[in-house]
Amino acid sequence: MQINVQQGSIQLAEADTIIINLFDDVTTPGGATGAVNQALDGAIADLIASGDLTGKAGEVGVLYPRGAIPATRVLVVGLGKRDEFNLKTKENINERKRLDEDFRLNRERAAEYKKKRDALNEQVKVLKEQRGTLLKTLTKYNNDLKIVKENEDQDRKKQKVTTERDKRYIPLRKIKSQINALEKKIITEILDIKEENDIIEKIRKLEVLKNEAEGKTLMKSTEARKIYKEINTIRGQLKEFNTNIHQLSEDSQNYHVLMLELYRENDIKKKDIDQISRDLAESKIVADEFHNKYTALRIKQKRSRKARQTGTRAGRIARKEIQEATLQDALEKKKQGKKLNIFEARALFESSSK
Numbered sequence: 112m113q114i115n116v117q118q119g120s121i122q123l124a125e126a127d128t129i130i131i132n133l134f135d136d137v138t139t140p141g142g143a144t145g146a147v148n149q150a151l152d153g154a155i156a157d158l159i160a161s162g163d164l165t166g167k168a169g170e171v172g173v174l175y176p177r178g179a180i181p182a183t184r185v186l187v188v189g190l191g192k193r194d195e196f197n198l199k200t201k202e203n204i205n206e207r208k209r210l211d212e213d214f215r216l217n218r219e220r221a222a223e224y225k226k227k228r229d230a231l232n233e234q235v236k237v238l239k240e241q242r243g244t245l246l247k248t249l250t251k252y253n254n255d256l257k258i259v260k261e262n263e264d265q266d267r268k269k270q271k272v273t274t275e276r277d278k279r280y281i282p283l284r285k286i287k288s289q290i291n292a293l294e295k296k297i298i299t300e301i302l303d304i305k306e307e308n309d310i311i312e313k314i315r316k317l318e319v320l321k322n323e324a325e326g327k328t329l330m331k332s333t334e335a336r337k338i339y340k341e342i343n344t345i346r347g348q349l350k351e352f353n354t355n356i357h358q359l360s361e362d363s364q365n366y367h368v369l370m371l372e373l374y375r376e377n378d379i380k381k382k383d384i385d386q387i388s389r390d391l392a393e394s395k396i397v398a399d400e401f402h403n404k405y406t407a408l409r410i411k412q413k414r415s416r417k418a419r420q421t422g423t424r425a426g427r428i429a430r431k432e433i434q435e436a437t438l439q440d441a442l443e444k445k446k447q448g449k450k451l452n453i454f455e456a457r458a459l460f461e462s463s464s465k
Contacts, residue, residue, distance in 0.1 A: 122150040125181040133159075134193040135166035144187070150180045155187060167191055193395075200394045207387045214380045221373040224366045231363035235356055242352040246298055249345045252338050253294060259335045260287075286321045290314055304357035311350050318343075438462050 121129055121143045131144040133155075140148045140155055148155035154174055158164040164172045168191030175184055293314050297307060437458040445459070 120146060122147045122180050127183050128186060129180075129182045129184075130186045130188060132190050133164060133166040133172075133187050134190050135168075136193055137166055147180070147185060151176060151185070152179065158187075165189065200391060203387050203391055203394075207384055207391070210380050210384050210387070214377050214384065217373045217377045217380070221370045221377070224370040224373070228363050228366035228370065231359050231366065235359050235363065238352055238356050238359070242349060242356070245345050245349055245352065249294070249342060249349070250298060252342045252345065253291070256335060256338045256342065257291075259338065263335070283321060286317055290317050290321070293317075304353050304360070307353050308350065308357075311346060311353070314346065434458055434461075 121131065129147070131147050133140060133144055138156075138159060139145070140159070144155065151174065155164065158172065158174075159166075164170070164187055166189045168189055170189030172187040172189075173184055174187065176182060293310050296302075297310055302310070441459040
């Protein structure tokens with residue numbers, strides 16, 4: 112293969128193959144492609160209009176001029192979008208694609224974290240409702256136990272027991288009062304998980320002290336022992352509920368933090384994407400202006416060339432007519448024996464030479 116580099120009009124190049132380009136957003140080819148299209152009587156424009164030539168990157172179309180121009184064949188090579196052909200623009204487009212993909216992945220991950228957070232929150236809600244039911248049951252048992260204890264106290268007062276065990280009854284009332292106050296605090300006040308667990312632990316310790324002081328005499332009735340057993344069972348369940356609620360709440364908060372972090376990342380990426388989009392829009396405006404100016408210049412050049420060509424033909428015709436008129440005048444003067452001027456003599460000499 113022999114490749115030559117020459118200056119001139121590509122459509123007039125005497126070569127086996129000429130190669131021209133085409134962007135995919137062009138409907139009317141300009142420049143060198145437009146010159147070849149004109150020489151081929153609009154064949155390239157027809158292929159664009161029919162969709163056989165799109166100008167997509169990597170596309171190659173082959174035309175055979177069949178004598179319309181000196182070249183045997185014409186290759187039309189697609190360059191893709193004009194903006195992407197520019198290196199900086201192409202880098203911006205690739206960066207925007209990367210940011211778009213990162214933005215999409217972050218959004219999907221954030222949605223997954225939100226889904227997990229909401230599921231955990233729903234579990235916490237259910238556990239709190241169940242805990243509320245247990246607290247109501249605990250309140251009922253505490254009230255029942257209070258009634259039983261009051262009945263026992265009344266019986267003790269009637270019997271006027273003065274043993275050492277009865278003398279210890281007053282400090283027991285204080286312990287009971289503290290327990291009741293703590294249980295009321297759990298029911299009536301808004302506490303966090305740690306505060307509730309601390310109060311429950313205090314109640315358990317007070318119960319141990321109370322049992323040690325009371326022995327078996329205070330809880331001598333079967334009914335009281337049964338209620339106390341239920342209360343201890345519920346308190347154990349409440350502690351387990353509080354532990355589960357605390358753990359699920361922590362997990363939910365962690366997912367919430369991760370979701371917010373991804374949202375913040377996407378806010379930054381969105382600003383970068385918007386800036387790149389603005390840069391691409393400005394680049395396209397500049398490229399379009401350059402393309403329009405280039406097209407206008409080529410049209411102006413074609414018109415100027417055509418005008419010069421037309422002027423040259425008219426000049427030749429005019430000169431020929433002048434030469435013929437001068438020759439007629441020379442022949443007429445020669446017949447009459449008159450003297451010829453230099454132009455008439457030259458016209459007569461050139462005529463005789465032919």
